[in-house]
Amino acid sequence: MTKLRRNLVANYLGQGWAAVMGLAFIPLYIRYLGIEAYGLIGLFAVLQAWLALLDMGMTPTLSREMSRFTAGAHTVQSIRDLLRSMEVVCLSVATLISLAVWLGSTWLASDWLRPGDLPVITVAHAIALMGAVIALRLVEAFYRGAIFGLQRQVLFNVINASLATLRGLGAVVVLILVSSTIEAFFLWQGVLSLLSVTIYSAVVYRALPPLARKARFSRHALGRVWRFAAGAIATTFLALLLTQVDKLLLSRLLDLRSFGYYALAGVVAGALYYFTGPITQAYYPRLTELVTRGDELGMTVAYHRGAQMVSVLVGSAAMMLLLFGEQLVALWTGDPSLAAKISCLVTLLALGTLLNTLMHMPYMLQLANGWSSFAAKVNVVAVAVLAPGILWATPRYGAVGAAWVWVVLNGGYIVIAIHFMHRRLLPNEKWNWYGKDLGLPLAAAALVAGLFRYFQPEMLSKLAELLWLISVGLITTAAATFAAPEIRKLAVQQLQKG
Numbered sequence: 138m139t140k141l142r143r144n145l146v147a148n149y150l151g152q153g154w155a156a157v158m159g160l161a162f163i164p165l166y167i168r169y170l171g172i173e174a175y176g177l178i179g180l181f182a183v184l185q186a187w188l189a190l191l192d193m194g195m196t197p198t199l200s201r202e203m204s205r206f207t208a209g210a211h212t213v214q215s216i217r218d219l220l221r222s223m224e225v226v227c228l229s230v231a232t233l234i235s236l237a238v239w240l241g242s243t244w245l246a247s248d249w250l251r252p253g254d255l256p257v258i259t260v261a262h263a264i265a266l267m268g269a270v271i272a273l274r275l276v277e278a279f280y281r282g283a284i285f286g287l288q289r290q291v292l293f294n295v296i297n298a299s300l301a302t303l304r305g306l307g308a309v310v311v312l313i314l315v316s317s318t319i320e321a322f323f324l325w326q327g328v329l330s331l332l333s334v335t336i337y338s339a340v341v342y343r344a345l346p347p348l349a350r351k352a353r354f355s356r357h358a359l360g361r362v363w364r365f366a367a368g369a370i371a372t373t374f375l376a377l378l379l380t381q382v383d384k385l386l387l388s389r390l391l392d393l394r395s396f397g398y399y400a401l402a403g404v405v406a407g408a409l410y411y412f413t414g415p416i417t418q419a420y421y422p423r424l425t426e427l428v429t430r431g432d433e434l435g436m437t438v439a440y441h442r443g444a445q446m447v448s449v450l451v452g453s454a455a456m457m458l459l460l461f462g463e464q465l466v467a468l469w470t471g472d473p474s475l476a477a478k479i480s481c482l483v484t485l486l487a488l489g490t491l492l493n494t495l496m497h498m499p500y501m502l503q504l505a506n507g508w509s510s511f512a513a514k515v516n517v518v519a520v521a522v523l524a525p526g527i528l529w530a531t532p533r534y535g536a537v538g539a540a541w542v543w544v545v546l547n548g549g550y551i552v553i554a555i556h557f558m559h560r561r562l563l564p565n566e567k568w569n570w571y572g573k574d575l576g577l578p579l580a581a582a583a584l585v586a587g588l589f590r591y592f593q594p595e596m597l598s599k600l601a602e603l604l605w606l607i608s609v610g611l612i613t614t615a616a617a618t619f620a621a622p623e624i625r626k627l628a629v630q631q632l633q634k635g
Contacts, residue, residue: 150294151290151294151297151298154301154302155297155301156411158304158305158306159301159305163404164470164471166308166309166322169312169313170318170319172394172401173253173255173394173397174255175397176393176396177263177264177267177319178322178400179388179399179400179403179404180250180264180267180396181270181323184238184271199282199283200285200286200421201505202216202219202286203216203286203287203422204422204429206286207286207287207288214348216345217348218352218355220345220352221354222354222355222356224279225354227275230275231272231276234268235268235269235272236268238268238271239268246258246264247261251393255319259319262320263319263320266320266327267323269327270327273327273331273334276334277334277337280334280337280341281293284337284340284341284344285421285422286422287341287344288422290418292340293337300329300332300333300336303329304329307325307329387399387531387535387539395536398478399482399536401479402483403482405458405466405479405486405487406483406486406490409487409491409494410490413497416447416450416497417443417447417498417500417501420439420442420501421501421504421505424440425504427439427505428505428506436502436563440498440502441569441570441573441574441623442624443498444495444498445578445623445624446621446624447494447498448574448575449582449617450614451491451494452582452583452617453582453586453617456582456586456587457586457613458487459487459488459586461586461590461609463477463483464606465606466483468599468606481537482536485540485541485543485544486543488544489540489544490547492547492551493547495551495575496555498574502562503558506562508561511557515550515554515557519546519550522546523546573623574621577620578617578621578624581617581619581620582613582614582616584616585617593605
Protein backbone atom coordinates (compact mmCIF):
# COMPACT_ATOMS: atom_id res chain seq x y z
CA MET A 138 0.00 0.00 0.00
CA THR A 139 1.41 3.42 -0.98
CA LYS A 140 2.05 6.07 1.65
CA LEU A 141 -0.79 8.21 0.25
CA ARG A 142 -3.28 5.35 0.37
CA ARG A 143 -2.13 4.28 3.82
CA ASN A 144 -2.52 7.83 5.12
CA LEU A 145 -5.93 8.15 3.51
CA VAL A 146 -7.21 4.93 5.05
CA ALA A 147 -5.73 5.89 8.42
CA ASN A 148 -7.35 9.33 8.24
CA TYR A 149 -10.77 7.88 7.56
CA LEU A 150 -10.54 5.20 10.23
CA GLY A 151 -9.02 7.46 12.86
CA GLN A 152 -10.92 10.64 12.15
CA GLY A 153 -14.08 8.70 11.38
CA TRP A 154 -13.94 7.23 14.87
CA ALA A 155 -13.15 10.68 16.30
CA ALA A 156 -16.16 12.08 14.45
CA VAL A 157 -18.39 9.33 15.84
CA MET A 158 -17.15 10.14 19.33
CA GLY A 159 -17.75 13.84 18.77
CA LEU A 160 -21.32 13.34 17.54
CA ALA A 161 -22.44 10.35 19.60
CA PHE A 162 -22.44 12.15 22.93
CA ILE A 163 -24.14 15.40 21.86
CA PRO A 164 -27.65 14.11 22.72
CA LEU A 165 -26.33 13.26 26.20
CA TYR A 166 -24.77 16.72 26.55
CA ILE A 167 -28.16 18.25 25.73
CA ARG A 168 -29.89 15.87 28.14
CA TYR A 169 -27.67 16.65 31.13
CA LEU A 170 -26.88 20.31 30.38
CA GLY A 171 -29.97 21.51 28.49
CA ILE A 172 -30.23 23.18 25.08
CA GLU A 173 -29.34 26.59 26.54
CA ALA A 174 -26.03 25.34 27.96
CA TYR A 175 -25.44 23.54 24.67
CA GLY A 176 -25.68 26.99 23.09
CA LEU A 177 -22.50 27.82 25.03
CA ILE A 178 -20.81 24.80 23.44
CA GLY A 179 -21.89 26.26 20.10
CA LEU A 180 -20.39 29.60 21.11
CA PHE A 181 -17.20 27.76 22.03
CA ALA A 182 -16.98 26.47 18.45
CA VAL A 183 -17.45 30.02 17.13
CA LEU A 184 -14.80 31.50 19.43
CA GLN A 185 -12.40 28.68 18.61
CA ALA A 186 -12.82 29.37 14.91
CA TRP A 187 -12.30 33.13 15.28
CA LEU A 188 -9.36 32.89 17.65
CA ALA A 189 -7.71 30.39 15.32
CA LEU A 190 -7.02 33.51 13.26
CA LEU A 191 -4.29 34.26 15.77
CA ASP A 192 -2.58 31.10 14.56
CA MET A 193 -1.23 33.61 12.00
CA GLY A 194 -0.95 31.01 9.27
CA MET A 195 1.55 28.98 11.29
CA THR A 196 -0.21 25.61 11.04
CA PRO A 197 -0.57 25.41 7.22
CA THR A 198 2.90 26.95 6.84
CA LEU A 199 4.54 24.44 9.16
CA SER A 200 2.69 21.56 7.49
CA ARG A 201 3.93 22.71 4.07
CA GLU A 202 7.52 23.12 5.26
CA MET A 203 7.52 19.69 6.88
CA SER A 204 6.30 18.25 3.56
CA ARG A 205 9.10 20.09 1.78
CA PHE A 206 11.54 18.66 4.33
CA THR A 207 10.46 15.12 3.40
CA ALA A 208 11.08 16.04 -0.27
CA GLY A 209 14.61 17.28 0.50
CA ALA A 210 14.03 21.05 0.48
CA HIS A 211 15.18 21.49 4.14
CA THR A 212 18.14 20.34 6.19
CA VAL A 213 17.53 18.84 9.62
CA GLN A 214 19.00 21.99 11.16
CA SER A 215 16.82 24.39 9.19
CA ILE A 216 13.56 22.51 9.85
CA ARG A 217 14.28 22.19 13.57
CA ASP A 218 15.15 25.88 13.84
CA LEU A 219 11.93 26.74 12.01
CA LEU A 220 9.91 24.49 14.32
CA ARG A 221 11.44 26.06 17.45
CA SER A 222 10.91 29.59 16.12
CA MET A 223 7.26 28.97 15.30
CA GLU A 224 6.75 27.23 18.65
CA VAL A 225 7.82 30.36 20.50
CA VAL A 226 5.34 32.45 18.54
CA CYS A 227 2.51 29.91 18.91
CA LEU A 228 2.90 29.53 22.69
CA SER A 229 3.04 33.30 23.14
CA VAL A 230 -0.15 33.78 21.15
CA ALA A 231 -1.91 30.98 23.06
CA THR A 232 -1.08 32.65 26.38
CA LEU A 233 -2.47 35.98 25.15
CA ILE A 234 -5.68 34.31 23.92
CA SER A 235 -6.35 32.70 27.29
CA LEU A 236 -5.75 35.97 29.12
CA ALA A 237 -7.89 38.04 26.74
CA VAL A 238 -10.90 35.71 26.92
CA TRP A 239 -10.66 35.56 30.71
CA LEU A 240 -10.65 39.37 30.92
CA GLY A 241 -13.63 39.67 28.58
CA SER A 242 -15.69 36.79 29.96
CA THR A 243 -17.96 38.89 32.18
CA TRP A 244 -18.73 41.36 29.39
CA LEU A 245 -19.51 38.56 26.94
CA ALA A 246 -21.81 36.87 29.45
CA SER A 247 -23.72 39.99 30.46
CA ASP A 248 -23.66 42.28 27.42
CA TRP A 249 -23.24 40.09 24.33
CA LEU A 250 -25.18 36.90 25.08
CA ARG A 251 -28.80 36.67 26.18
CA PRO A 252 -28.93 33.86 28.76
CA GLY A 253 -32.32 32.76 30.08
CA ASP A 254 -32.24 30.18 32.86
CA LEU A 255 -28.44 30.13 33.22
CA PRO A 256 -27.01 32.66 35.71
CA VAL A 257 -24.70 35.26 34.19
CA ILE A 258 -21.88 34.25 36.57
CA THR A 259 -22.12 30.63 35.35
CA VAL A 260 -21.91 31.77 31.75
CA ALA A 261 -18.92 34.00 32.57
CA HIS A 262 -17.07 31.13 34.26
CA ALA A 263 -17.75 28.89 31.27
CA ILE A 264 -16.41 31.51 28.84
CA ALA A 265 -13.23 31.95 30.88
CA LEU A 266 -12.65 28.20 30.75
CA MET A 267 -13.32 28.28 27.01
CA GLY A 268 -10.40 30.67 26.60
CA ALA A 269 -7.96 28.26 28.23
CA VAL A 270 -9.23 25.32 26.15
CA ILE A 271 -9.05 27.34 22.92
CA ALA A 272 -5.47 28.36 23.68
CA LEU A 273 -4.47 24.73 24.22
CA ARG A 274 -6.23 23.63 21.03
CA LEU A 275 -4.35 26.27 19.06
CA VAL A 276 -1.08 24.68 20.17
CA GLU A 277 -2.54 21.22 19.55
CA ALA A 278 -3.41 22.19 15.95
CA PHE A 279 0.13 23.52 15.46
CA TYR A 280 1.69 20.14 16.26
CA ARG A 281 -0.99 18.33 14.25
CA GLY A 282 0.02 20.35 11.20
CA ALA A 283 3.64 19.25 11.67
CA ILE A 284 2.62 15.59 11.96
CA PHE A 285 0.53 15.77 8.78
CA GLY A 286 3.36 17.45 6.91
CA LEU A 287 5.71 14.65 7.96
CA GLN A 288 3.08 12.20 6.66
CA ARG A 289 2.98 10.32 10.00
CA GLN A 290 -0.77 10.14 9.72
CA VAL A 291 -1.23 6.51 10.73
CA LEU A 292 0.33 7.16 14.13
CA PHE A 293 -1.56 10.43 14.46
CA ASN A 294 -4.91 8.76 13.87
CA VAL A 295 -4.28 6.04 16.42
CA ILE A 296 -3.55 8.72 19.01
CA ASN A 297 -6.36 11.01 17.84
CA ALA A 298 -9.00 8.26 17.98
CA SER A 299 -7.92 7.30 21.49
CA LEU A 300 -8.00 10.90 22.72
CA ALA A 301 -11.38 11.53 21.07
CA THR A 302 -12.84 8.54 22.89
CA LEU A 303 -11.45 9.74 26.18
CA ARG A 304 -12.63 13.30 25.49
CA GLY A 305 -16.23 12.39 24.70
CA LEU A 306 -16.78 9.45 27.02
CA GLY A 307 -14.96 11.18 29.85
CA ALA A 308 -17.14 14.28 29.49
CA VAL A 309 -20.28 12.17 29.89
CA VAL A 310 -18.83 10.41 32.94
CA VAL A 311 -17.98 13.80 34.48
CA LEU A 312 -21.49 15.14 33.82
CA ILE A 313 -23.15 12.04 35.30
CA LEU A 314 -20.89 11.27 38.25
CA VAL A 315 -19.16 14.53 39.15
CA SER A 316 -21.16 17.60 38.16
CA SER A 317 -23.85 18.25 35.54
CA THR A 318 -22.60 21.78 34.89
CA ILE A 319 -21.15 23.53 31.87
CA GLU A 320 -18.08 24.49 33.93
CA ALA A 321 -17.30 20.81 34.61
CA PHE A 322 -17.67 20.08 30.89
CA PHE A 323 -15.07 22.69 29.91
CA LEU A 324 -12.71 21.70 32.72
CA TRP A 325 -12.59 18.20 31.30
CA GLN A 326 -11.99 19.56 27.78
CA GLY A 327 -9.03 21.53 29.15
CA VAL A 328 -7.49 18.47 30.78
CA LEU A 329 -7.73 16.48 27.53
CA SER A 330 -6.31 19.34 25.45
CA LEU A 331 -3.30 19.59 27.75
CA LEU A 332 -2.74 15.84 27.39
CA SER A 333 -3.08 16.15 23.59
CA VAL A 334 -0.48 18.92 23.36
CA THR A 335 1.99 16.85 25.40
CA ILE A 336 1.57 13.75 23.24
CA TYR A 337 1.58 15.48 19.83
CA SER A 338 4.68 17.55 20.60
CA ALA A 339 6.52 14.37 21.62
CA VAL A 340 5.52 12.70 18.32
CA VAL A 341 6.87 15.62 16.26
CA TYR A 342 10.23 15.74 17.99
CA ARG A 343 10.71 11.98 17.80
CA ALA A 344 9.92 12.02 14.07
CA LEU A 345 12.72 14.49 13.29
CA PRO A 346 16.35 13.33 13.10
CA PRO A 347 18.57 14.43 16.02
CA LEU A 348 21.02 17.35 15.87
CA ALA A 349 24.46 17.96 17.30
CA ARG A 350 23.30 21.31 18.65
CA LYS A 351 19.93 22.33 20.03
CA ALA A 352 17.40 24.05 17.81
CA ARG A 353 17.11 27.78 18.41
CA PHE A 354 14.82 30.69 17.69
CA SER A 355 15.68 32.22 14.33
CA ARG A 356 14.21 35.35 12.78
CA HIS A 357 15.83 34.31 9.53
CA ALA A 358 13.89 31.02 9.55
CA LEU A 359 10.63 32.90 10.09
CA GLY A 360 11.56 35.40 7.41
CA ARG A 361 11.81 32.70 4.76
CA VAL A 362 8.18 31.62 5.20
CA TRP A 363 6.45 34.88 6.07
CA ARG A 364 5.02 35.49 2.60
CA PHE A 365 3.27 32.15 2.51
CA ALA A 366 2.11 32.58 6.12
CA ALA A 367 0.78 36.07 5.34
CA GLY A 368 -1.29 34.71 2.48
CA ALA A 369 -2.52 31.85 4.65
CA ILE A 370 -3.56 34.15 7.50
CA ALA A 371 -5.35 36.51 5.12
CA THR A 372 -7.20 33.53 3.66
CA THR A 373 -7.99 32.23 7.16
CA PHE A 374 -9.34 35.60 8.29
CA LEU A 375 -11.58 35.97 5.27
CA ALA A 376 -12.68 32.33 5.45
CA LEU A 377 -13.69 32.92 9.07
CA LEU A 378 -15.75 35.91 8.01
CA LEU A 379 -17.42 33.76 5.40
CA THR A 380 -18.13 30.75 7.63
CA GLN A 381 -18.64 32.31 11.07
CA VAL A 382 -20.25 35.72 10.59
CA ASP A 383 -23.71 34.14 10.62
CA LYS A 384 -23.03 32.41 13.93
CA LEU A 385 -21.46 35.52 15.42
CA LEU A 386 -24.46 37.68 14.52
CA LEU A 387 -26.96 35.07 15.63
CA SER A 388 -25.24 34.66 19.00
CA ARG A 389 -26.04 38.35 19.53
CA LEU A 390 -29.47 38.55 17.89
CA LEU A 391 -31.00 35.32 19.18
CA ASP A 392 -31.58 34.19 22.73
CA LEU A 393 -29.19 31.49 23.90
CA ARG A 394 -31.80 28.73 23.52
CA SER A 395 -32.55 29.62 19.88
CA PHE A 396 -28.85 29.90 19.17
CA GLY A 397 -28.50 26.39 20.60
CA TYR A 398 -30.87 25.10 17.91
CA TYR A 399 -28.87 26.83 15.18
CA ALA A 400 -25.61 25.52 16.63
CA LEU A 401 -27.01 21.97 16.65
CA ALA A 402 -28.06 22.27 12.98
CA GLY A 403 -24.58 23.57 12.23
CA VAL A 404 -23.02 20.53 13.89
CA VAL A 405 -25.16 18.18 11.77
CA ALA A 406 -24.25 19.95 8.52
CA GLY A 407 -20.65 20.34 9.63
CA ALA A 408 -20.37 16.54 9.86
CA LEU A 409 -19.73 16.70 6.11
CA TYR A 410 -16.30 18.15 6.86
CA TYR A 411 -15.38 14.86 8.50
CA PHE A 412 -15.61 13.24 5.07
CA THR A 413 -13.43 15.79 3.28
CA GLY A 414 -10.83 16.45 6.00
CA PRO A 415 -9.07 13.06 5.74
CA ILE A 416 -8.85 13.44 1.95
CA THR A 417 -7.31 16.90 1.90
CA GLN A 418 -4.97 16.06 4.79
CA ALA A 419 -3.65 13.07 2.85
CA TYR A 420 -3.45 14.78 -0.54
CA TYR A 421 -1.99 18.15 0.51
CA PRO A 422 1.48 16.85 1.46
CA ARG A 423 1.42 14.59 -1.61
CA LEU A 424 0.60 17.51 -3.91
CA THR A 425 3.31 19.61 -2.25
CA GLU A 426 5.83 16.81 -2.77
CA LEU A 427 4.88 16.50 -6.48
CA VAL A 428 5.09 20.27 -7.00
CA THR A 429 8.53 20.36 -5.34
CA ARG A 430 9.72 17.62 -7.71
CA GLY A 431 8.19 19.31 -10.79
CA ASP A 432 5.94 16.32 -11.60
CA GLU A 433 2.98 18.04 -13.29
CA LEU A 434 1.44 14.82 -14.63
CA GLY A 435 1.48 13.24 -11.18
CA MET A 436 0.05 16.43 -9.69
CA THR A 437 -2.82 16.43 -12.22
CA VAL A 438 -3.75 12.81 -11.50
CA ALA A 439 -3.60 13.34 -7.73
CA TYR A 440 -5.69 16.52 -7.98
CA HIS A 441 -8.51 14.84 -9.92
CA ARG A 442 -8.50 11.74 -7.75
CA GLY A 443 -8.73 13.82 -4.60
CA ALA A 444 -11.50 16.01 -6.04
CA GLN A 445 -13.53 13.00 -7.20
CA MET A 446 -13.09 11.34 -3.82
CA VAL A 447 -14.52 14.45 -2.15
CA SER A 448 -17.50 14.45 -4.53
CA VAL A 449 -18.19 10.75 -4.00
CA LEU A 450 -17.99 10.68 -0.21
CA VAL A 451 -19.12 14.17 0.75
CA GLY A 452 -21.69 14.29 -2.05
CA SER A 453 -23.28 11.01 -0.98
CA ALA A 454 -23.41 12.06 2.67
CA ALA A 455 -24.82 15.46 1.71
CA MET A 456 -27.62 13.88 -0.33
CA MET A 457 -28.58 11.86 2.73
CA LEU A 458 -28.82 15.04 4.81
CA LEU A 459 -30.69 16.93 2.11
CA LEU A 460 -33.30 14.21 1.59
CA PHE A 461 -33.41 12.34 4.91
CA GLY A 462 -32.08 14.96 7.34
CA GLU A 463 -35.07 15.12 9.68
CA GLN A 464 -35.20 11.32 9.99
CA LEU A 465 -31.48 11.09 10.68
CA VAL A 466 -31.60 13.78 13.37
CA ALA A 467 -34.64 12.16 14.99
CA LEU A 468 -32.89 8.79 15.14
CA TRP A 469 -29.69 10.40 16.45
CA THR A 470 -31.24 12.53 19.19
CA GLY A 471 -34.29 10.37 19.93
CA ASP A 472 -36.34 13.61 19.84
CA PRO A 473 -38.61 14.01 16.76
CA SER A 474 -39.79 17.47 17.85
CA LEU A 475 -36.19 18.72 18.06
CA ALA A 476 -35.50 17.23 14.62
CA ALA A 477 -38.51 19.04 13.15
CA LYS A 478 -37.38 22.38 14.60
CA ILE A 479 -33.97 22.25 12.93
CA SER A 480 -34.78 20.30 9.74
CA CYS A 481 -34.97 23.36 7.45
CA LEU A 482 -31.70 24.71 8.83
CA VAL A 483 -30.01 21.32 8.40
CA THR A 484 -31.06 21.21 4.74
CA LEU A 485 -29.79 24.69 3.89
CA LEU A 486 -26.57 24.45 5.89
CA ALA A 487 -25.82 21.01 4.43
CA LEU A 488 -26.25 22.32 0.87
CA GLY A 489 -23.96 25.27 1.52
CA THR A 490 -21.41 23.07 3.25
CA LEU A 491 -21.40 20.60 0.33
CA LEU A 492 -20.60 23.44 -2.08
CA ASN A 493 -17.89 24.66 0.28
CA THR A 494 -16.19 21.26 0.57
CA LEU A 495 -16.01 20.91 -3.22
CA MET A 496 -13.54 23.80 -3.23
CA HIS A 497 -11.16 22.16 -0.75
CA MET A 498 -9.07 20.21 -3.26
CA PRO A 499 -8.61 23.27 -5.51
CA TYR A 500 -7.46 25.14 -2.40
CA MET A 501 -4.97 22.36 -1.57
CA LEU A 502 -3.62 22.68 -5.12
CA GLN A 503 -3.12 26.41 -4.60
CA LEU A 504 -1.31 25.92 -1.30
CA ALA A 505 0.88 23.15 -2.73
CA ASN A 506 2.00 25.60 -5.42
CA GLY A 507 2.67 28.30 -2.82
CA TRP A 508 -0.16 30.45 -4.20
CA SER A 509 -1.91 31.42 -0.97
CA SER A 510 -2.80 34.93 -2.16
CA PHE A 511 -5.46 33.82 -4.66
CA ALA A 512 -7.89 32.51 -2.05
CA ALA A 513 -7.37 35.70 -0.05
CA LYS A 514 -8.31 37.86 -3.04
CA VAL A 515 -11.36 35.74 -3.81
CA ASN A 516 -12.50 35.94 -0.22
CA VAL A 517 -12.14 39.72 -0.17
CA VAL A 518 -14.73 39.90 -2.94
CA ALA A 519 -16.91 37.30 -1.21
CA VAL A 520 -16.86 39.19 2.10
CA ALA A 521 -17.89 42.36 0.28
CA VAL A 522 -20.98 40.45 -0.83
CA LEU A 523 -21.54 38.37 2.30
CA ALA A 524 -21.42 41.04 4.99
CA PRO A 525 -24.25 43.16 3.52
CA GLY A 526 -26.19 39.97 2.75
CA ILE A 527 -25.96 38.78 6.36
CA LEU A 528 -26.86 42.21 7.73
CA TRP A 529 -29.89 42.35 5.45
CA ALA A 530 -31.13 38.76 5.77
CA THR A 531 -30.59 38.01 9.47
CA PRO A 532 -32.83 40.72 10.97
CA ARG A 533 -35.60 39.89 8.44
CA TYR A 534 -35.47 36.11 8.26
CA GLY A 535 -33.33 35.09 11.24
CA ALA A 536 -31.36 31.89 11.08
CA VAL A 537 -32.97 30.73 7.83
CA GLY A 538 -31.93 33.94 6.08
CA ALA A 539 -28.33 33.51 7.23
CA ALA A 540 -28.37 29.91 5.99
CA TRP A 541 -29.55 31.00 2.53
CA VAL A 542 -26.72 33.51 2.29
CA TRP A 543 -24.29 30.66 3.05
CA VAL A 544 -25.73 28.65 0.15
CA VAL A 545 -25.58 31.49 -2.37
CA LEU A 546 -22.04 32.46 -1.37
CA ASN A 547 -20.61 28.98 -1.87
CA GLY A 548 -22.45 28.60 -5.15
CA GLY A 549 -20.55 31.69 -6.31
CA TYR A 550 -17.26 30.01 -5.46
CA ILE A 551 -18.09 27.04 -7.67
CA VAL A 552 -19.17 29.20 -10.61
CA ILE A 553 -16.60 32.01 -10.50
CA ALA A 554 -13.50 31.27 -8.41
CA ILE A 555 -12.62 27.97 -10.03
CA HIS A 556 -12.51 29.62 -13.48
CA PHE A 557 -9.80 32.08 -12.44
CA MET A 558 -7.82 29.46 -10.53
CA HIS A 559 -7.55 27.18 -13.55
CA ARG A 560 -6.35 30.02 -15.75
CA ARG A 561 -3.05 29.72 -13.84
CA LEU A 562 -2.95 26.18 -12.45
CA LEU A 563 -3.68 23.22 -14.72
CA PRO A 564 -5.42 25.43 -17.31
CA ASN A 565 -6.64 22.50 -19.40
CA GLU A 566 -8.32 20.74 -16.49
CA LYS A 567 -11.18 23.09 -15.58
CA TRP A 568 -13.92 21.29 -17.49
CA ASN A 569 -12.68 17.92 -16.28
CA TRP A 570 -13.13 19.27 -12.75
CA TYR A 571 -16.66 20.47 -13.46
CA GLY A 572 -17.77 17.42 -15.43
CA LYS A 573 -15.89 14.37 -14.18
CA ASP A 574 -14.87 15.47 -10.69
CA LEU A 575 -18.18 17.09 -9.67
CA GLY A 576 -20.95 16.59 -12.20
CA LEU A 577 -20.97 12.83 -12.72
CA PRO A 578 -20.66 11.61 -9.10
CA LEU A 579 -23.00 14.26 -7.68
CA ALA A 580 -25.67 13.60 -10.31
CA ALA A 581 -25.51 9.87 -9.66
CA ALA A 582 -25.76 10.35 -5.88
CA ALA A 583 -28.70 12.76 -6.21
CA LEU A 584 -30.59 10.48 -8.62
CA VAL A 585 -30.22 7.32 -6.53
CA ALA A 586 -30.93 9.00 -3.17
CA GLY A 587 -33.91 10.81 -4.71
CA LEU A 588 -35.40 7.55 -6.01
CA PHE A 589 -35.09 5.91 -2.60
CA ARG A 590 -36.67 8.95 -0.96
CA TYR A 591 -39.63 8.75 -3.34
CA PHE A 592 -40.16 5.04 -2.76
CA GLN A 593 -39.41 5.02 0.96
CA PRO A 594 -41.71 2.64 2.87
CA GLU A 595 -43.89 4.04 5.65
CA MET A 596 -44.46 3.01 9.26
CA LEU A 597 -41.03 1.48 9.87
CA SER A 598 -39.73 0.63 13.31
CA LYS A 599 -36.69 2.57 14.46
CA LEU A 600 -34.39 -0.37 13.78
CA ALA A 601 -35.88 -0.94 10.32
CA GLU A 602 -35.66 2.77 9.55
CA LEU A 603 -31.99 2.83 10.60
CA LEU A 604 -31.18 -0.20 8.45
CA TRP A 605 -33.07 1.36 5.53
CA LEU A 606 -31.11 4.62 5.76
CA ILE A 607 -27.77 2.78 6.06
CA SER A 608 -28.64 0.75 2.96
CA VAL A 609 -29.63 3.88 1.04
CA GLY A 610 -26.38 5.58 2.03
CA LEU A 611 -24.26 2.64 0.90
CA ILE A 612 -26.07 2.27 -2.43
CA THR A 613 -25.86 6.03 -3.05
CA THR A 614 -22.11 5.96 -2.37
CA ALA A 615 -21.69 2.98 -4.69
CA ALA A 616 -23.53 4.81 -7.48
CA ALA A 617 -21.36 7.91 -7.03
CA THR A 618 -18.24 5.74 -7.03
CA PHE A 619 -19.26 4.08 -10.29
CA ALA A 620 -19.89 7.51 -11.88
CA ALA A 621 -16.47 8.97 -10.92
CA PRO A 622 -13.88 7.77 -13.48
CA GLU A 623 -10.75 7.88 -11.31
CA ILE A 624 -12.42 6.43 -8.23
CA ARG A 625 -14.09 3.70 -10.29
CA LYS A 626 -10.68 2.80 -11.71
CA LEU A 627 -9.18 2.56 -8.21
CA ALA A 628 -12.13 0.49 -6.98
CA VAL A 629 -11.82 -1.95 -9.89
CA GLN A 630 -8.08 -2.31 -9.25
CA GLN A 631 -8.70 -3.11 -5.60
CA LEU A 632 -11.38 -5.67 -6.49
CA GLN A 633 -9.04 -7.36 -8.95
CA LYS A 634 -6.28 -7.52 -6.37
CA GLY A 635 -8.71 -8.90 -3.81
